Amino acid sequence: MSSSQASSQQRGPSPGFVGVGTMGRPMARRLIEAGHKVIVYDRDEAALAELEAAGAQVAASVREVADSARIVFTSLPTPAIFKQVALGEGGLIDGSAIKVLVDLSTVGSRIEKEVAEGLLVKGIETVDAPVSGGAAGAKKGTLAIMAAGNPVALEEVRGLFDVLGKVFVVGDKAGQGQLLKLLNNMLSSTAFAITSEAFVAGMRGGLDPEVMMSVINAGSGKNGATLDKFPKHVLPGTFDFGFPVGSVCKDIGLAVDECQALGVPMWVGSVARQMWNYAAMQDGAARDMTELVKYVERWSSVDGLED
Template identity: 45%
Template sequence: IEGKRARRFVDLSTVGSHMAVRIHDLLAKRNIVQLDSPVSGGVGGAEKGTLAVMVSGPRIDFEAVKSALDVIGRVFFIGEKPGSAQTMKLANNLLSATAIVATSEAVVMGVKSGLDPNVMIDVINAGSGMNTASRDKFPRSILPRTFDFGFATGLMVKDVRLCLEEAKALGLSMEVAEAVGRLWEVVIREMGPESDFTSAIKPIEKAAGVMVGEAKGGHAAK
């Protein structure tokens, strides 16, 4: 990085806290402030300007750029510690990744026993099991079997891997996260990194011998 015009670097990508710290340290040598600003909300959130924007960095620099970030969504100041916004983003995406595969397993179990998946999702969304997968991803992309929610499997797997790496670096044992990570490794192996992440249900369906989401409910796969 040459020249003196750049004073702040706003990074909207998800790279993990360790990489964010490395970027921070390299830019600091050039007197450039890093504002780590990963986002959540997918393509739809970006188009509507409703992303969750997580920012870490010096508070004074955050205030200087906040009005620009407000255009793309709701902005949260996470803290001044380099990489803290990345940790927040990885925690968020771990929950998102968990919701998809856990809901997929639950619905596949119901379909295997003869339940209507459409009714299942209605009940889940009216009860304590409601989550982002049952509320958004199943009605929009899984039940109609369009698998077009707009986020790639490869990106989700990357985020889960980064989360597990962060947990390991912190000396944490996260058994649920590790199980979720194993499921997503199956998804990327069978569906490919370019597939939509709602395709995560397909390997689960395959293992159970059912298909979820046809007009009259699921049926045994042939």
């Protein structure tokens, strides 16, 4: 980045950021490194200390962030936490400075709409902007951002989005970005589940794992799991994609519920949800999502990837 670009970005808005966990921390860091004075809040003191060392201003509460920044990003783990942060006592809704909430979480369209309606009463616009690309994409600034909301608010935050990745404007109403993100995550997690079954079946039949992936990726069965997660995280045995099984369960559960509410029967999605939930129940909720293949092996009595 040139000095002129940095100084230009420094003249832009100084955003707030609530929720600096696995995804939020690298996104906030990118904004800091782009020259923005970011004010951050999280319950994780270690995460706050890391960002403070990088140049962030640490707030003592959600309310302090909303009293300090016109634009506030949120990256939060569950719909309930997002709703509490946005609309609860001492939440963003009580802030004196905030005018635009940019929600990067995956919380589902119903909660997103509820929060957007609640904030709009106080004159606060909501930009629904879930992201795809994982922690690696957050660090590199290559996220896909599915943004929906008031066009004026979207335009105000576009320069900040450019620091984080590529923005796709998918609609003008909060909730539309959430729906697209859930569909994307459901496809991704379903692809990983069926690929795990195919992979274990191939091993059981004596196929070489490397050759199997290479052939699949040269043919019609390739998908995000065969192209990325298996070669990078399963075959090397690292199982370090950076997204836990419990979060997959949350996302695919929201996705199936929303699709069924739209009248789609969701036969395949429902079975995939059951598979992920069962893995979570077998002590797997905190494990990396790529470890699902270990559970399929266990259920199939195949040796090879077990701890």
